[in-house]
Amino acid sequence: MSRIAPPLILVILLLAGWEIACRAMHVPAYFLPAPSAVAVALKDNFPVLLKASATTLSTAVIALVVASVIAQAVAIATALSPLIDRAIRPLASVVQVTPVVAIAPLLLIWAGLDHPERALVALAVLVAFFPIFSGAAAGLRSADPDLERLFALYGAGRWQTVLRLRLPSAVPFLLEGHKVGAGLALIGAVVAEFGAGSGKVQGLAWQMLDAGNKLQTARMIAALVVLGAMGVALHALLEAAERVGLKWWRGR
Numbered sequence: 001m002s003r004i005a006p007p008l009i010l011v012i013l014l015l016a017g018w019e020i021a022c023r024a025m026h027v028p029a030y031f032l033p034a035p036s037a038v039a040v041a042l043k044d045n046f047p048v049l050l051k052a053s054a055t056t057l058s059t060a061v062i063a064l065v066v067a068s069v070i071a072q073a074v075a076i077a078t079a080l081s082p083l084i085d086r087a088i089r090p091l092a093s094v095v096q097v098t099p100v101v102a103i104a105p106l107l108l109i110w111a112g113l114d115h116p117e118r119a120l121v122a123l124a125v126l127v128a129f130f131p132i133f134s135g136a137a138a139g140l141r142s143a144d145p146d147l148e149r150l151f152a153l154y155g156a157g158r159w160q161t162v163l164r165l166r167l168p169s170a171v172p173f174l175l176e177g178h179k180v181g182a183g184l185a186l187i188g189a190v191v192a193e194f195g196a197g198s199g200k201v202q203g204l205a206w207q208m209l210d211a212g213n214k215l216q217t218a219r220m221i222a223a224l225v226v227l228g229a230m231g232v233a234l235h236a237l238l239e240a241a242e243r244v245g246l247k248w249w250r251g252r
Contacts, residue, residue, distance in 0.1 A: 033218040041218035042225060049207060049226045056203035057230060059117065059189040063124030064182050071129050071181075072174070075136035079162050085137075096130040100188055104195030120192040120203075127188030128181040135177020139170025175242040182238050186231055 015035045021027070022034035029037055042049070074092075078085035100123050111118035143166045151161045193205030204227050211219040 030215040030217050033221065037218045038221045038225065041216070042222040045219055045222060049204070049223055052202055052204045052207045052223070053226050053230050056186070056189050056193065056205070056227070059120050059124055059192075059203065060182070060186040063121050063189060064128055064178070064185040066121065067125045067128035067181060067185065068132055068178060070125070071132035071177075072136050075133050075140055076162060076167070078137055079140040079166055080158050092130060092133055095126055098126070100127055100191045101195045104192055120189060123192035123195070124185045124188035127191075128185035131180040131184060132174075132177040135173040135180075136170055139173030140166045142173065143169040172246060175245045179235070179238045179242055182234055183231065186234060190227065
């Protein structure tokens, strides 16, 4: 309770202040609806928002899995060869700083306008790739130098050293990278939906766009509430996985 009570009290106070201000100042509902109006919109549109959140979440999860596989494979390749490391790192940095919205139209053309979901996954993969790759690469370089010399003394090859020493040492970094990457994959999926602007992929971003075009601000905020709850749940799930993973790593 000592951990839950302070943020819960703060949220209640903020919502109460918001409700009182909207009623006292007679703020138009299309400009800023009161929390009670948002709650009604959430109740009335919950089945639609739940279906939309499933679409957005599935895009984010698929993108996270694909980004994880690619990022770890690339990180292992950089650990095996310094030349590959020097070649890939600048390109990885370019991927990190490239705005998703800027390349969304291009990927939509490549994926085909009839299959926008492919472009959404690709865009979310680009967003989630770098933190996982960065964590994996840093973890693979974090192995004890004395143990590396011991492996070399016993004639271990590069593959054996990476798989049996460096990769286990990288577990904490991998877990942290995946936790960051998961949040970014969700953000990337939503931003990609905004960039696509296609009704064929009716995720939460599409619900926000549709509500905004109709000046249904309460429904727009309700979609944001669902998105925030989904992000919190995903983060909590990954934190639990991180605790389990670190417990295994420390006790191995």
